[in-house]
Amino acid sequence: MGAFDAIVVGGGTIGLTSAWRMARRGLRVVVVDPEPGRGASWVAAGMLAPVTEVHYTEEPLVALNLASARRWPSLAAEIEADAGSSVGYRTCGTLLVDADDGDRAWSDELFRFQCSLGLDVERLNTRQLRALEPNVAPGVRSGLWAKNDHQVQTRRFVTALLAAASRRGVHCHRAPVTAVDITAGAVTGVHCDGVSLSAPVVVLAAGCWSGSIAGLPPGAVPTVRPVKGQILRLAGEADRPLLGRSVRGLVQGSSVYLVPRADGSIVVGATVEERGYDTTVTAGAVYQLLRDARRVVPGITELELVEARAGLRPGSPDNAPVVGSTTVPGLIVATGHYRNGILLSPLTADTVTALAAGETPPPEMDPFTPARFAGPPSTGTPSPGSAVLP
Numbered sequence: 001m002g003a004f005d006a007i008v009v010g011g012g013t014i015g016l017t018s019a020w021r022m023a024r025r026g027l028r029v030v031v032v033d034p035e036p037g038r039g040a041s042w043v044a045a046g047m048l049a050p051v052t053e054v055h056y057t058e059e060p061l062v063a064l065n066l067a068s069a070r071r072w073p074s075l076a077a078e079i080e081a082d083a084g085s086s087v088g089y090r091t092c093g094t095l096l097v098d099a100d101d102g103d104r105a106w107s108d109e110l111f112r113f114q115c116s117l118g119l120d121v122e123r124l125n126t127r128q129l130r131a132l133e134p135n136v137a138p139g140v141r142s143g144l145w146a147k148n149d150h151q152v153q154t155r156r157f158v159t160a161l162l163a164a165a166s167r168r169g170v171h172c173h174r175a176p177v178t179a180v181d182i183t184a185g186a187v188t189g190v191h192c193d194g195v196s197l198s199a200p201v202v203v204l205a206a207g208c209w210s211g212s213i214a215g216l217p218p219g220a221v222p223t224v225r226p227v228k229g230q231i232l233r234l235a236g237e238a239d240r241p242l243l244g245r246s247v248r249g250l251v252q253g254s255s256v257y258l259v260p261r262a263d264g265s266i267v268v269g270a271t272v273e274e275r276g277y278d279t280t281v282t283a284g285a286v287y288q289l290l291r292d293a294r295r296v297v298p299g300i301t302e303l304e305l306v307e308a309r310a311g312l313r314p315g316s317p318d319n320a321p322v323v324g325s326t327t328v329p330g331l332i333v334a335t336g337h338y339r340n341g342i343l344l345s346p347l348t349a350d351t352v353t354a355l356a357a358g359e360t361p362p363p364e365m366d367p368f369t370p371a372r373f374a375g376p377p378s379t380g381t382p383s384p385g386s387a388v389l390p
Contacts, residue, residue, distance in 0.1 A: 004028045006201040006356050007190055009177050009213065011036025013154070013342055014334050015205035016161040017349040020079070022356055023168035030171040030199075032192050033206075037158035040207055040341065043231055043311030045259045045267040046154040048072055048343045051119045051146035052094045052248050054110075060367040061320050061340075062117060064347065067364040069148070071346035076152070082164035088153025088262070092245040095124075095133055097143040099295045103250035104142065111144055121146050135242050135299050151246055151259055154342060173197065177206070179215035180331070187330030191215075201356045203332045208277075208314040210335040220326045222373040224336050226312035228273040230285040234303035236264030242299050249296030256292035258300065266300065268293045272339075279310040313338050317373065323351050324361070324369030332356065333370050 008019045011033030019029045050065030076089040098104045114121045122145045129136060129143045166172070175193035180202055182188065189198040204210050208226035236242055243260040259267040271285045286308055293300050316322050316336030321344060323334045332355050334348050351361040
């Protein structure tokens with residue numbers, strides 16, 4: 001296949017968006033993944049929700065998420081123009097509702113925190129809530145309305161990304177990466193399935209497998225663990241949709257979300273489980289998700305359950321993304337996005353592209369470089385053993 005300007009290890013939304021963006025800048029790029037687009041990105045619901053997903057003590061992450069959300073309209077338009085197909089981007093807003101008085105107390109506290117950060121969120125009374133979503137449960141008496149929290153249909157997004165990247169000249173090598181090649185302390189390429197690919201830049205975007213690939217010096221890549229998420233898909237009717245916008249529910253302290261699609265289907269998710277690399281769909285998780293979703297929108301019990309899947313999110317030690325240059329010249333990391341991989345695709349791709357081109361990356365990414373996990377200086381010596389990107 002010859003030499004490239006950049007090799008992207010991992011074909012999820014982070015890897016594909018970065019590869020496509022670099023190719024638009026004129027770089028010759030190859031993505032290496034056994035099944036591009038079929039990992040966590042294929043399972044994800046596609047909520048672009050920097051306001052309703054805000055958490056305490058995560059102000060820098062909030063700023064990052066908001067900055068990336070602002071880039072989504074242009075990203076969607078550019079990908080659609082290159083691919084000739086829709087990514088399913090919908091500016092529908094997100095409604096957060098509470099199932100009982102205890103959950104209301106929690107959402108009141110969240111609302112105050114959101115307001116303290118200057119976020120665009122509104123408290124709705126019963127009449128206002130019903131005007132937006134008549135099928136929310138009668139016991140729900142109030143909600144928070146985040147009009148700028150949107151969604152994208154992830155499977156359309158991934159399919160369009162693959163087409164857009166191909167039309168921009170991105171090569172796709174469908175094989176597992178067995179090792180990163182480091183010579184004289186700098187990246188020179190990767191080994192995969194008996195083939196060696198050469199490039200002065202390697203982007204490690206392999207999700208929760210990013211830290212297990214052989215050839216990486218100790219300390220060059222932080223620990224990234226898998227966080228299991230189980231999710232359901234329910235079929236509905238396009239002419240009689242149950243919901244018009246994403247609804248996130250608080251049910252006895254737990255969170256459940258319902259994300260409607262244009263065809264009337266609804267995505268229900270998602271569990272958060274520390275189960276290693278297990279992707280088993282369990283009866284308990286299906287029950288929990290349907291039970292909590294029914295508390296918020298009772299009508300979901302009339303819909304057909306068409307799919308139950310489990311995916312593995314990449315979680316870093318602080319559950320924030322790890323994006324930037326490493327101690328190894330030419331090695332760029334783009335992983336650890338946890339629950340925000342789809343949302344952060346635009347800003348991550350812009351950061352990776354800037355670094356590959358020798359430019360200054362967006363300042364919002366400064367708090368999330370690998371340097372915050374830096375250990376002892378690396379010697380450049382490859383680590384023993386081998387690992388395979390599934």
